Amino acid sequence: MKTSKIVQAVALVAVVVLITSCATSRYDPYPPPPPRTSVSLILNAGPGMVVSRYNDGRYYYRNPQGWIYWRGPGNRYYLDQRYMQRSYRSYPQYRDWNRHYDRRRWR
Numbered sequence: 001m002k003t004s005k006i007v008q009a010v011a012l013v014a015v016v017v018l019i020t021s022c023a024t025s026r027y028d029p030y031p032p033p034p035p036r037t038s039v040s041l042i043l044n045a046g047p048g049m050v051v052s053r054y055n056d057g058r059y060y061y062r063n064p065q066g067w068i069y070w071r072g073p074g075n076r077y078y079l080d081q082r083y084m085q086r087s088y089r090s091y092p093q094y095r096d097w098n099r100h101y102d103r104r105r106w107r
Helices: 002-022 086-090 094-100
Strands: 042-044 051-053 059-062 068-071 076-079
Touching: 076 094, 086 094
Parallel strands: none
Antiparallel strands: 042 076, 051 059, 059 068, 068 076
């Protein structure tokens, strides 16, 4: 008789543990962080790039996200200065972008 009560108690505890472990948690998980956009500061011209001409004669490329790259020396396209942020200063291309970004030489 004692063993049957112990077995019943163990079975009851096992059922309670099983039910609580399968229950949903009361806190909803946080949504994943938004994906970070990666921006290239300098683009090399290639096939399929649609290049347009600005009113003052400079050439530019507008990428699918709508950002403008201006044509620079060596047929490379440099990201427009208005899109530059402080976080881009850690990019490996920043020193090269900063050295060659001078609109007066590109006309």
